[in-house]
Amino acid sequence: MSGRRRVGPSVSRRRVALASVAVAFAAGLAAAQPPAGGSVAGRDLFASYCASCHGLDGRGGGPQAAGLMVPPPDLTRLHERYGNPLPRDQMAAFVDGREDVEAHGPREMPVWGERFFEGDPGPPRGVEASRRRTIDVLVDYLQSLQGFEETRLRR
Numbered sequence: 001m002s003g004r005r006r007v008g009p010s011v012s013r014r015r016v017a018l019a020s021v022a023v024a025f026a027a028g029l030a031a032a033q034p035p036a037g038g039s040v041a042g043r044d045l046f047a048s049y050c051a052s053c054h055g056l057d058g059r060g061g062g063p064q065a066a067g068l069m070v071p072p073p074d075l076t077r078l079h080e081r082y083g084n085p086l087p088r089d090q091m092a093a094f095v096d097g098r099e100d101v102e103a104h105g106p107r108e109m110p111v112w113g114e115r116f117f118e119g120d121p122g123p124p125r126g127v128e129a130s131r132r133r134t135i136d137v138l139v140d141y142l143q144s145l146q147g148f149e150e151t152r153l154r155r
C-alpha cells in the first residue's frame with residue numbers, strides 16, 4: 001500500500017511504530033472470533049499473508065494463484081508428503097525461507113523470514129524471537145489445516 005508512511009531512520013521512532021502495530025494487532029485479535037481449528041492469531045496471520053495465494057481454506061485457490069509459475073500447493077494435504085503431525089522445524093524453515101533460498105536460489109513463495117519485521121531496526125535477539133514466534137503460530141495453523149480428528153482435539 002503506497003499510502004503507508006515509511007518509518008523514519010530514528011531507531012526510537014521505529015520502536016514506537018512497531019509497538020503501535022503490535023497494539024493494533026492485539027486489538028484486532030481480541031475482536032475476532034475463535035475459529036474451528038488453530039488459533040485466532042494463526043488464522044489472522046494466514047488470512048493476511050498467505051491466503052492471497054493459498055486461499056483462505058489453504059487449498060491453493062487464492063486470487064494470486066493463477067499468476068504464479070508454480071501453483072501454490074494444497075496446504076490441507078501437507079501430511080500426505082510430510083506425515084502427521086507435520087515436522088515443525090522443516091515447515092518453519094520453509095515458511096521462513098531464508099535458508100531455503102540460500103540453498104536453492106529464488107522462489108515464488110515470499111521469504112517470510114525477511115518480510116516479517118521488514119524495516120525493523122534489528123538485529124537484537126528480541127526481533128529474531130518474535131519472528132520465530134510468528135512463524136511458530138503459522139506452523140500451528142498449518143497443522144490445524146490437516147483436518148485430522150486428533151489434530152483438532154490437540155489444542
Ligand code: HEC
Nearest residue numbers: 049050052053068070071072073095107108109110112138
Ligand atoms: C505469492 C504467493 C504465496 C504466498 C503469499 C504464500 N505462499 Fe506458500 N507457496 C507458494 C508457492 C508458489 C509454493 C510452492 C513452492 C514454491 O515456492 O516453489 C508455496 C509453498 C508453500 C509451502 C510448502 C508446501 C510443500 O509442498 O512443501 C508451505 C508450507 C507454504 N507455502 C506456506 C505458506 C504460508 C504459511 C504463507 C503465509 C505466511 C504462504 N505460504 C504464503 C506461494 C505463496
